[in-house]
Amino acid sequence: xxxxxxxxxxxxxxxxxxxxxxxxxxAQADAVDQKLANGTAGKLAGMVIGIKDVLAYKxxxxxxxxxxxxxxxxxxxxxxxxxLLEADxxxxxxxxxxxxxxxxxxxxxxxxxxxxxDAEDRVPGGSSGGSAVAVQADLCLASIGSDTGGxxxxxxxxxxxxxxxxxxxxxxxxxxxxxxxxxxxxxxxTKSVEDAALLLEVTAGPDGMxxxxxxxxxxxxxxxxxxxxxxxxxxxxxxxxxEGLDAEVKNAILNVKDMLKEAGHDVEPVxxxxxxxxxxxxYILTTAEASxxxxxxDGVKYGFRSDNATDLTSLYKKTRAEGFxxxxxxxxxxxxxxxSADYYDAYYTKAQKVRRLIKEKTDExxxxxxxxxxxxxxxxxxxxxENTANPLAMYLADIFTVxxxxxxxxxxxxxxxxxTNGMSIGLQLMTRSFEEPQLLAFSNYIM
Ligand code: GLN
Numbered sequence: 001x002x003x004x005x006x007x008x009x010x011x012x013x014x015x016x017x018x019x020x021x022x023x024x025x026x027a028q029a030d031a032v033d034q035k036l037a038n039g040t041a042g043k044l045a046g047m048v049i050g051i052k053d054v055l056a057y058k059x060x061x062x063x064x065x066x067x068x069x070x071x072x073x074x075x076x077x078x079x080x081x082x083x084l085l086e087a088d089x090x091x092x093x094x095x096x097x098x099x100x101x102x103x104x105x106x107x108x109x110x111x112x113x114x115x116x117x118d119a120e121d122r123v124p125g126g127s128s129g130g131s132a133v134a135v136q137a138d139l140c141l142a143s144i145g146s147d148t149g150g151x152x153x154x155x156x157x158x159x160x161x162x163x164x165x166x167x168x169x170x171x172x173x174x175x176x177x178x179x180x181x182x183x184x185x186x187x188x189x190t191k192s193v194e195d196a197a198l199l200l201e202v203t204a205g206p207d208g209m210x211x212x213x214x215x216x217x218x219x220x221x222x223x224x225x226x227x228x229x230x231x232x233x234x235x236x237x238x239x240x241x242x243e244g245l246d247a248e249v250k251n252a253i254l255n256v257k258d259m260l261k262e263a264g265h266d267v268e269p270v271x272x273x274x275x276x277x278x279x280x281x282x283y284i285l286t287t288a289e290a291s292x293x294x295x296x297x298d299g300v301k302y303g304f305r306s307d308n309a310t311d312l313t314s315l316y317k318k319t320r321a322e323g324f325x326x327x328x329x330x331x332x333x334x335x336x337x338x339x340s341a342d343y344y345d346a347y348y349t350k351a352q353k354v355r356r357l358i359k360e361k362t363d364e365x366x367x368x369x370x371x372x373x374x375x376x377x378x379x380x381x382x383x384x385x386e387n388t389a390n391p392l393a394m395y396l397a398d399i400f401t402v403x404x405x406x407x408x409x410x411x412x413x414x415x416x417x418x419x420t421n422g423m424s425i426g427l428q429l430m431t432r433s434f435e436e437p438q439l440l441a442f443s444n445y446i447m
Contacts (some may be wrong), residue, residue, distance in 0.1 A: 001025045004048050008139045012019040014115045016130040016139055017062065018053055020093035028090040035088060041087035043202055043222075048197075049084055049395030050095045050134045051332040052145040055186075056092065056175035057081050063303070064177045066099045068323030078175025080144060080186050080203045087202045092140050095131030098324045100294065101151055101179045103127045104397050108327040111401060115384075116158060118423060122381040125155030131189050132159040142199060143189040149178050149282055150376075150401025152187035153413040157376035157426025160415045162443070164188050165197040167433045168408035169214040173202075178293040179417035180286035181403045193414070194236075195309055197221035202437060216434060218279055223438040227445040231438075233260060234369035236269035239400060246379045248419040253375045254417050256427055256446065260373075262295055270372070272403075277354050279395055282402040284338050284351035290328075291335030297323065330391065355406050362407035366432045371442060374400050376413040376426035404430050414443050 002274040005025070008017050028210045035041040051057060054064050056074035063069040078087070085091065098108040106114040106129025114129040116122040116139035131143030132155035145152045156163025173184055188199045195245070198221070198251070206216040207410055235257050261267040299305040299319030306318035324332070338347035365372060376391040378397060387394045404411035410433065413426040431439040 001029045001092065002356070003091060004138075004140050007137065008093070010135050011117070011139065013098055013120070014133050014137055016113055016114055016118055016133040016137065017093045018065070018096050018130070021060070021091060025090050027059070028085070032088050032090065033312060036400060042086065044084060044087040044089035047089045048092050048141045049089050050093050050131060050140040051091060052095050052128050052142045052143065053130045054097065054101055054146050054177040055081055055144060057094075062177070063109050064100045065097050066324065066328065067304055068319070069299045069303040074175070076175065077174045079207045079402070081175065083203045084144065084199070091177070093127075095134055096156060098127035098129065099328050100177065100290070101127040101146055101148055102270065102290070102327050102331055104150070104394055105382070105387065106130065106155070107384065108325060110325055113384060116381050118160065119124055119381070119421070121383055122423065123158065125158035125377070125381060125386055127151040128155050128189060132156055132161060135161045135189050135191060137157070141191070142195050143254060144199070145187055145189060146176055146179070147185050147187040147405070148183045148286060149405045150398050152189055153401050153411060153426070153428060154377050155310065156189050157413045157415070158381035158424065160418075160424030162190045162193055162415070163413040164190070164200065165404060165411050166200055166204065166301050166436055167214070167410045170204045170410070170436070171214050172210040174207060174209035174214040176273070180289035181293060182289060183286060185405075193447055194222060194225060196412070197225060197440045214434070219437050221437055221440055222393040225441050225444045226440040227438070230264050230266065231370040231442060232266045232368070233371045234365055235258055235375055236270055236272045236372055236408070237269040238272050238275045239374045242397065242399065244378050245375065246419070249375050249379060249425050250370045250379070252374070252417040252425040253427055255336050258371060260446075261295070270369065272326065272361065272365070274354070274358050275363060275399070278402050278406065279399055281351040281358065282398065282406060283334070283395055284347050285355060287331045287335030288339050288348050289335070291332045291339060294328070295330055299323075327391070331422060347353055358403065359407040362403060362409060363432075366430070368407065370431060370438060372430045374428050376400060376428040380419050380421070380423035380425055392395045400428060408435050409433050410439055412439055412443050414447050
C-alpha cells in the first residue's frame with residue numbers, strides 16, 4: 001500500500017486517481033496481514049485495486065467524473081466491489097474517467113485529462129483512462145472499471161495492459177452508475193490474464209439486487225488457464241480492410257494471426273457484412289438509453305443543485321446545464337431525439353433491428369469458430385486534443401470494440417507489440433457467451 005501510494009503521489013501529473021483511501025487501505029492491509037498469519041486469507045489477499053469513479057463504495061464520493069454528482073456519497077457498496085473486499089483485496093482509491101463513461105480518450109472528465117504514462121502528450125484511451133494508466137504506471141495492481149462499448153478494452157490497448165469485458169450479465173451491475181443498461185458490463189484492467197481470471201472468479205455470479213445478473217455457475221477461471229487444444233479462429237477480413245486502420249496495428253495483428261496458424265491452430269478469414277452499421281447502431285441505442293438513465297440527475301435527488309434556479313423547471317434546466325459537461329449534454333440531446341415520437345421508428349426501432357442482425361451474425365460466426373480476432377482499436381494512443389474537435393471521428397474509433405457490446409459476448413484486449421512511436425498495440429479476442437474459461441486460457445497462451 002505504501003509503495004502504491006508513493007507512486008500515485010510521485011506520478012500525480014498523470015491524473016489517474018481522483019482520491020486515495022490511505023487510512024482504510026492501511027487498515028485493510030493490516031487485517032490481511034493477520035489473516036495471512038492465521039491462514040484465513042481470501043483469494044485476493046493483498047491485491048491492491050483501484051476503482052473507476054462509476055462504482056459505489058459506501059461512504060465515499062461517487063461522481064462518474066461529473067460535476068452533477070458533486071458532493072454525492074455512496075449509500076452502499078456495489079456487490080462487485082464488496083466481493084473484492086470479502087476476498088481480502090485492498091481498495092486504494094477512486095479513478096478518473098470520462099464523464100458518465102462517455103468517451104474514448106478520457107478528455108471528457110470534469111477533473112481534467114489523464115495522461116498516457118508511455119508518452120505524456122498522448123491520451124490513455126477511455127472511458128476507463130485513469131484505471132488503465134493506474135495499472136500501466138504501477139499505481140495499483142489492478143483496476144475495476146466498466147465497459148459499455150470498449151471502455152475497458154480500448155484504454156487497456158492504449159496503455160499496454162490487459163482489459164477484460166466479460167459476457168453481458170456475468171457480474172451484477174448493482175452499484176454501477178448506469179450509462180446504457182443493455183450494454184453496461186463491469187470489467188477489469190490488469191497486468192496479466194491470470195489476475196483478470198481471479199478478479200472475475202470472485203466478482204461474477206448471481207446477485208439479489210440485479211435480476212439481470214446471470215444465475216449460471218461461476219467456473220474457477222484462474223484454475224482453467226491451460227490452453228491445451230488447437231482452436232478454430234476466424235479473423236474478420238472486413239476489419240483488416242477497413243479504411244482508418246493504422247498499418248502498424250494491422251501488421252502486428254496479422255503477425256499474431258500467422259503465428260497462431262504456424263502453431264497449428266485453424267485460422268481462416270471470415271466475412272462480417274455489418275461493419276458500417278456497428279458505430280451508428282451503437283450510438284443510437286446507447287444515447288437513447290443514456291438519455292433515459294441520466295434523467296434522474298435533476299438537482300433534487302443527488303449531488304449538485306444550481307444556485308440560480310427560480311422555480312422547479314429552472315431548477316432542472318439550470319442544474320443539468322451547469323452540472324453536465326458538453327459530451328454528456330450532446331448524448332442526452334441525441335438520445336432524446338432518437339426516442340421522440342416522430343423519429344422513434346426511423347432511428348431507435350431500426351437500430352434495435354440492426355443490433356439483432358449483428359448479434360445473430362456474431363453468434364453464428366462463434367458457432368463455427370472458437371474465437372474471432374481483430375484489433376482492439378484502429379490506432380494506437382493518439383495525441384491529446386487530436387480528436388476533440390470532431391466527435392464523429394472519436395465515435396468511429398470505437399468501431400472494433402462495439403461488436404462484442406452489441407452482441408453481449410465476452411472480449412479481451414491483450415498487448416501484442418508496439419508501434420514505431422513506442423505505443424502499445426492491442427489484440428482483441430471474442431468468444432461465445434459464458435466461455436470466458438477458454439477466452440482467458442487462450443489469451444494467456446498468446447501473451
Ligand atoms: N467510447 C465509447 C463511448 O463513448 C465506449 C464507452 C464505454 O464503454 N463506456 O460510448
